[in-house]
Amino acid sequence: xxxxxxxxxxxxxxxxxxxxxxxxxxxxxxxxxxxxxxxxxxxxxxxxxxxxxxxxxxxxxxxxxxxxxxxxxxxxxxxxxxxxxxxxxxxxxxxxxxxxxxxxxxxxxxxxxxxxxxxxxxxxxxxxxxxxxxxxxxxxxxxxxxxxxxxxxxxxxxxxxxxxxxxxxxxxxxxxxxxxxxxxxxxxxxxxxxxxxxxxxxxxxxxxxxxxxxxxxxxxxxxxxxxxxxxxxxxxxxxxxxxxxxxxxxxxxxxxxxxxxxxxxxxxxxxxxxxxxxxxxxxxxxxxxxxxxxxxxxxxxxxxxxxxxxxxxxxxxxxxxxxxxxxxxxxxxxxxxxxxxxxxxxxxxxxxxxxxxxxxxxxxxxxxxxxxxxxxxxxxxxxxxxxxxxxxxxxxxxxxxxxxxxxxxxxxxxxxxxxxxxxxxxxxxxxxxxxxxxxxxxxxxxx
Amino acid sequence: xxxxxxxxxxxxxxxxxxxxxxxxxxxxxxxxxxxxxxxxxxxxxxxxxxxxxxxxxxxxxxxxxxxxxxxxxxxxxxxxxxxxxxxxxxxxxxxxxxxxxxxxxxxxxxxxxxxxxxxxxxxxxxxxxxxxxxxxxxxxxxxxxxxxxxxxxxxxxxxxxxxxxxxxxxxxxxxxxxxxxxxxxxxxxxxxxxxxxxxxxxxxxxxxxxxxxxxxxxxxxxxxxxxxxxxxxxxxxxxxxxxxxxxxxxxxxxxxxxxxxxxxxxxxxxxxxxxxxxxxxxxxxxxxxxxxxxxxxxxxxxxxxxxxxxxxxxxxxxxxxxxxxxxxxxxxxxxxxxxxxxxxxxxxxxxxxxxxxxxxxxxxxxxxxxxxxxxxxxxxxxxxxxxxxxxxxxxxxxxxxxxxxxxxxxxxxxxxxxxxxxxxxxxxxxxxxxxxxxxxxxxxxxx
Numbered sequence: 001x002x003x004x005x006x007x008x009x010x011x012x013x014x015x016x017x018x019x020x021x022x023x024x025x026x027x028x029x030x031x032x033x034x035x036x037x038x039x040x041x042x043x044x045x046x047x048x049x050x051x052x053x054x055x056x057x058x059x060x061x062x063x064x065x066x067x068x069x070x071x072x073x074x075x076x077x078x079x080x081x082x083x084x085x086x087x088x089x090x091x092x093x094x095x096x097x098x099x100x101x102x103x104x105x106x107x108x109x110x111x112x113x114x115x116x117x118x119x120x121x122x123x124x125x126x127x128x129x130x131x132x133x134x135x136x137x138x139x140x141x142x143x144x145x146x147x148x149x150x151x152x153x154x155x156x157x158x159x160x161x162x163x164x165x166x167x168x169x170x171x172x173x174x175x176x177x178x179x180x181x182x183x184x185x186x187x188x189x190x191x192x193x194x195x196x197x198x199x200x201x202x203x204x205x206x207x208x209x210x211x212x213x214x215x216x217x218x219x220x221x222x223x224x225x226x227x228x229x230x231x232x233x234x235x236x237x238x239x240x241x242x243x244x245x246x247x248x249x250x251x252x253x254x255x256x257x258x259x260x261x262x263x264x265x266x267x268x269x270x271x272x273x274x275x276x277x278x279x280x281x282x283x284x285x286x287x288x289x290x291x292x293x294x295x296x297x298x299x300x301x302x303x304x305x306x307x308x309x310x311x312x313x314x315x316x317x318x319x320x321x322x323x324x325x326x327x328x329x330x331x332x333x334x335x336x337x338x339x340x341x342x343x344x345x346x347x348x349x350x351x352x353x354x355x356x357x358x359x360x361x362x363x364x365x366x367x368x369x370x371x372x373x374x375x376x377x378x379x380x381x382x383x384x385x386x387x388x389x390x391x392x393x394x395x396x397x398x399x400x401x402x403x404x405x406x407x408x409x410x411x412x413x414x415x416x417x418x419x420x421x422x423x424x425x426x427x428x429x430x431x432x433x434x435x436x437x438x439x440x441x442x443x444x445x446x447x
Numbered sequence: 448x449x450x451x452x453x454x455x456x457x458x459x460x461x462x463x464x465x466x467x468x469x470x471x472x473x474x475x476x477x478x479x480x481x482x483x484x485x486x487x488x489x490x491x492x493x494x495x496x497x498x499x500x501x502x503x504x505x506x507x508x509x510x511x512x513x514x515x516x517x518x519x520x521x522x523x524x525x526x527x528x529x530x531x532x533x534x535x536x537x538x539x540x541x542x543x544x545x546x547x548x549x550x551x552x553x554x555x556x557x558x559x560x561x562x563x564x565x566x567x568x569x570x571x572x573x574x575x576x577x578x579x580x581x582x583x584x585x586x587x588x589x590x591x592x593x594x595x596x597x598x599x600x601x602x603x604x605x606x607x608x609x610x611x612x613x614x615x616x617x618x619x620x621x622x623x624x625x626x627x628x629x630x631x632x633x634x635x636x637x638x639x640x641x642x643x644x645x646x647x648x649x650x651x652x653x654x655x656x657x658x659x660x661x662x663x664x665x666x667x668x669x670x671x672x673x674x675x676x677x678x679x680x681x682x683x684x685x686x687x688x689x690x691x692x693x694x695x696x697x698x699x700x701x702x703x704x705x706x707x708x709x710x711x712x713x714x715x716x717x718x719x720x721x722x723x724x725x726x727x728x729x730x731x732x733x734x735x736x737x738x739x740x741x742x743x744x745x746x747x748x749x750x751x752x753x754x755x756x757x758x759x760x761x762x763x764x765x766x767x768x769x770x771x772x773x774x775x776x777x778x779x780x781x782x783x784x785x786x787x788x789x790x791x792x793x794x795x796x797x798x799x800x801x802x803x804x805x806x807x808x809x810x811x812x813x814x815x816x817x818x819x820x821x822x823x824x825x826x827x828x829x830x831x832x833x834x835x836x837x838x839x840x841x842x843x844x845x846x847x848x849x850x851x852x853x854x855x856x857x858x859x860x861x862x863x864x865x866x867x868x869x870x871x872x873x874x875x876x877x878x879x880x881x882x883x884x885x886x887x888x889x890x891x892x893x894x
Binding site for chain 1: 668746851
């Protein structure tokens with residue numbers, strides 16, 4: 001059978017690096033001819049981009065803000081359009097279910113998040129969320145029913161520490177409920193704000209084995225795929241992350257009357273630490289990263305020597321031992337800076353996620369789906385944390401990356417081409433249909 | 448005549464370093480026996496400290512805030528208690544007038560400010576304000592009338608750039624009206640808030656020669672007097688100040704997916720500049736100071752590489768040439784950091800005050816008054832800016848310093864002993880009575 005359907009629309013494909021306008025190879029399974037609707041994905045992404053849109057063309061849709069709430073309402077409506085039964089769990093995760101032929105099976109699950117960092121872009125999370133919707137919509141439109149139920153999930157509050165997916169995998173709520181978020185709300189109050197119930201989070205927890213497989217499509221957020229000219233990334237694993245709140249204590253004093261050699265300048269101490277942490281991180285080879293993304297000085301006036309400075313330190317690697325080793329070296333640097341500047345450093349670990357390897361069979365399923373669609377693949381680690389790494393504790397987990405132009409993310413200039421997203425969604429669709437037929441996946445969590 | 452009155456109360460003097468419980472030397476002029484009421488000064492300082500009091504025991508009484516407004520009301524009441532005719536000029540400066548024997552003479556003027564930096568202490572400005580009130584109250588209580596009118600002035604908004612005194616000396620309002628203040632109000636709106644009229648600021652301007660002399664008592668805010676064990680400082684001059692807003696432009700990106708060698712981290716650039724500016728300032732001998740007191744990163748999240756960092760740079764010296772020379776060297780450092788970090792630096796001068804030497808005759812008058820009161824003196828420059836330096840353009844200007852314990856200022860731990868303040872107020876009182884009789888001071892502005 002000669003197939004006339006192409007990967008990527010011809011119009012969108014003109015400007016795209018990776019789209020290959022060649023016929024896809026047919027395969028034997030049911031639904032092999034299924035393709036997502038790229039125009040519908042693009043339209044939904046445009047609509048979603050209106051919630052929290054800012055003057056830079058990006059979005060300020062931090063979790064638990066008004067824009068987040070409005071976007072969640074819109075998502076629930078889109079789920080219903082796609083024929084899904086919509087519910088919200090007690091953590092505030094939005095779950096749309098499509099019944100399976102054997103509805104007693106554990107569900108296949110796919111989804112992502114729609115909250116953003118402050119000043120974020122229009123692709124991080126949203127691509128996977130809209131692609132998951134599109135998979136469900138395509139199955140509904142084509143009247144295809146999988147053997148397993150399909151659950152499309154929109155995890156709440158990914159950007160402040162994957163709150164929704166942590167609740168789903170049953171992490172102790174005491175570890176996060178009282179943390180502050182970008183919205184200015186504590187997580188506890190944020191969960192109430194979006195309609196969840198922080199007192200009943202245990203009801204949102206799923207049991208290991210209760211999900212047949214989890215797949216998340218996401219933009220790469222780095223430049224590996226674009227530089228390699230490869231349209232589909234198969235994620236090897238997700239780095240672990242540690243974050244510390246760092247307080248530098250000095251002594252606030254008058255900037256005019258306090259001689260340079262009598263100061264205890266907390267901001268000077270903090271600045272030297274920022275530089276030292278960067279030098280330590282760059283002093284050893286590897287894919288680890290270390291970032292100070294926030295720094296404030298108190299009291300914070302041009303004519304007052306800062307008495308206190310607050311900053312955050314974050315490190316990521318596939319091996320937390322690497323992170324811990326770097327951190328010890330940074331603490332030595334902090335001791336040196338403290339002595340030089342007559343300040344005091346205090347480090348408090350405020351966040352930690354373990355590295356998560358993807359399931360080998362899921363990587364194979366993604367590779368097969370991409371091959372069937374005639375799309376080249378490359379394996380790579382994810383430097384970003386994802387909800388998928390939490391769900392990896394419940395089910396075989398896989399992740400599909402599509403290229404980010406310029407490797408830009410968490411920025412209004414974050415961008416992925418429409419045809420790249422369409423390709424990713426098609427791989428997601430076919431990876432899910434392959435999972436549906438996979439002999440191992442019913443109880444593969446045990447492997 | 449053997450005088451029994453002591454300088455400083457015996458009770459308060461017990462814990463004080465500088466008070467000398469020896470009889471004062473009588474002098475020939477009227478009012479030579481006058482002494483301020485130290486207990487009343489202390490009581491008024493305690494009352495004033497309630498407006499904007501914060502949990503640290505300091506005050507948050509930034510200009511144009513509610514606490515500032517309430518404190519201003521209280522001051523006007525205290526002025527009326529001291530028998531002064533109270534008015535507010537169009538800039539919002541509060542002026543209390545005591546008629547002179549020859550009321551057509553230009554007034555003697557003394558005063559200070561009552562606004563604070565965020566997280567400030569209870570002595571900066573307030574000591575000079577309450578001492579000026581006390582001088583007027585003492586003259587009223589003792590029924591002493593000077594030849595010149597006496598004006599007690601509370602300048603509005605010293606801490607955001609001496610707004611009130613600038614208006615009084617007739618600086619072009621366009622240079623400051625649209626600046627933001629710690630209160631969150633623009634100066635224009637702040638002036639309205641306290642009852643002034645930003646459209647009629649020219650009416651607040653005084654002409655050179657229209658003030659016979661200006662004296663300001665202030666805490667030293669440094670540790671020179673305390674270390675020397677000297678109770679009265681005679682200020683040689685007030686340093687000039689320049690401030691710049693510094694913007695560091697990088698590129699916001701995802702902290703997990705952007706390799707260390709592909710970052711344009713604005714916060715890293717800013718941190719290296721803070722360190723470099725400090726090194727430059729300390730590389731040459733002198734009393735100049737350089738301070739970065741504020742630094743913020745945008746967008747400001749632990750998992751986002753900062754795309755922009757904003758900081759303020761301030762330098763002070765009695766010679767602005769020194770400041771300019773250091774600044775040029777700092778810009779060279781900024782260029783180096785920009786190249787290292789792939790960021791861009793932009794410097795905007797946002798504030799400048801010229802150095803102001805005190806009037807030689809005023810220094811002599813202060814020295815004579817202190818000698819009469821048997822209080823040792825030391826001459827020193829002021830590293831802090833003061834309203835007095837603005838009024839120096841209108842009248843012969845002098846400043847009296849009292850010791851700051853530990854040299855701490857702009858901090859809740861700012862402190863001066865009651866007896867030190869009482870001594871300073873007595874020197875202020877007697878310096879003013881000496882000015883009143885001074886043959887030069889009627890039109891001394893021309894000198």
